[in-house]
Amino acid sequence: MLAFKSVWQYYVPSSDVLRLLDVFRRMVNESLRIGIANDASSLRKLSLLSYNQLAQYDSPSYYKLCAISRAAGILAARKKSIRRGFPTKTPYAVRPMLISCYGFKIGNGLLEMPLSRDRRFRIPLTKYVLEVASQPGVKVRSFTLTQNRLSLCIARDTPLLQCNSTVGVDRNLRNLTVGNDQQTSRYDLSKCVRIANTTVRIVASFTRDDNRIKMKIASKHGRRRTSRTGHILHTATKTIVAVAVQRRTAIVLENIEGIRSLYRKGNGQGRKYRGRMNGWSFGEAQRQIEYKARWVGLPLVRLSRRETRGSSVTCPRCGERLQSDKRLTRKLWCSNCRVVMDRDMVAVVNLARRGRVRFARSRPPIIEAQGGAVEAMKGNPTPTVIPGVDAPKLTQPTKS
Numbered sequence: 001m002l003a004f005k006s007v008w009q010y011y012v013p014s015s016d017v018l019r020l021l022d023v024f025r026r027m028v029n030e031s032l033r034i035g036i037a038n039d040a041s042s043l044r045k046l047s048l049l050s051y052n053q054l055a056q057y058d059s060p061s062y063y064k065l066c067a068i069s070r071a072a073g074i075l076a077a078r079k080k081s082i083r084r085g086f087p088t089k090t091p092y093a094v095r096p097m098l099i100s101c102y103g104f105k106i107g108n109g110l111l112e113m114p115l116s117r118d119r120r121f122r123i124p125l126t127k128y129v130l131e132v133a134s135q136p137g138v139k140v141r142s143f144t145l146t147q148n149r150l151s152l153c154i155a156r157d158t159p160l161l162q163c164n165s166t167v168g169v170d171r172n173l174r175n176l177t178v179g180n181d182q183q184t185s186r187y188d189l190s191k192c193v194r195i196a197n198t199t200v201r202i203v204a205s206f207t208r209d210d211n212r213i214k215m216k217i218a219s220k221h222g223r224r225r226t227s228r229t230g231h232i233l234h235t236a237t238k239t240i241v242a243v244a245v246q247r248r249t250a251i252v253l254e255n256i257e258g259i260r261s262l263y264r265k266g267n268g269q270g271r272k273y274r275g276r277m278n279g280w281s282f283g284e285a286q287r288q289i290e291y292k293a294r295w296v297g298l299p300l301v302r303l304s305r306r307e308t309r310g311s312s313v314t315c316p317r318c319g320e321r322l323q324s325d326k327r328l329t330r331k332l333w334c335s336n337c338r339v340v341m342d343r344d345m346v347a348v349v350n351l352a353r354r355g356r357v358r359f360a361r362s363r364p365p366i367i368e369a370q371g372g373a374v375e376a377m378k379g380n381p382t383p384t385v386i387p388g389v390d391a392p393k394l395t396q397p398t399k400s
């Protein structure tokens, strides 16, 4: 399985590089214009139409091909949006950039790229970038330059790990819960909520009637918030993937499509509650887990919407709908089994089990080792009665 990742660093551009970035941007825009005028979005058709038109631009021909390819990518994405009925604007590249998969060389701790026919530009790579790019089996596919950043796209072909069990991952406002019916662990993310609240307070404390400055402050603190919460999430997802690899468990993700519509204006929720519930990134944790799992070759199961439904309110023992109680916070009560369960634990156990059903269907020989619980699950996609599952375990959260 081919896995991709990117690694980036800052660099100092020369005036020639800046000129080249702008030429590239204009070539992309020219190809976009040609593509829209001729209704062409495939790389082949666009190359035939616009390669000759790019002759007037002063740039190595490598970059012309890459500009066309970039434009084709943008046009294909736009076409997809139109097909799905999303509103689209006429695409136009505003920021100077350069993306190329040809002509560059990495050696002696430098990235060397052509500026024109006989001149080359060298960027010293940082220790970290060199270390990541020189891992065994890693190939550098392309590089991207912006005004101050260099980003390398790296790829690795990893064999799929053999897994004999699954773990569910459930992202909540204040934690990230991972586990199955044997073991669950919780990663505390309440610091992200605190960071978000601080950001809101700081931005709100600016009361002067000056929109320009307010925008500046909001974007500065917004960036700070994104990077701080991103770091917390990265640490958690890194551990999750490492533990899953160690225990040989495939990761099961729920389908979070349409989650935004839960907290919309007119749903009868307060403004603050909606702000809080929409203020955390539902998808970011999944995105991180997904690419990190791919990178190490860990199998991943994405449940469909139908398979995800009711995963946090269904009793993992008997399939009954769980009751919530005002006296219990984030705990649920099964009137059939007469036990109180933790909401997050219920969700991950259900997700892990539903994922295992799919996993078992796709590759039967590996799952054999699981025994009892899986036997009951075969050909039984909606969990109803599952014997041999220890209920008390669910009520005792195991913290890691």
Ligand SMILES: [Zn+2]
Pocket (backbone or CB within 6 Å): 315, 316, 317, 318, 319, 320, 334, 335, 336, 337, 338
């Ligand atoms: Zn029950």
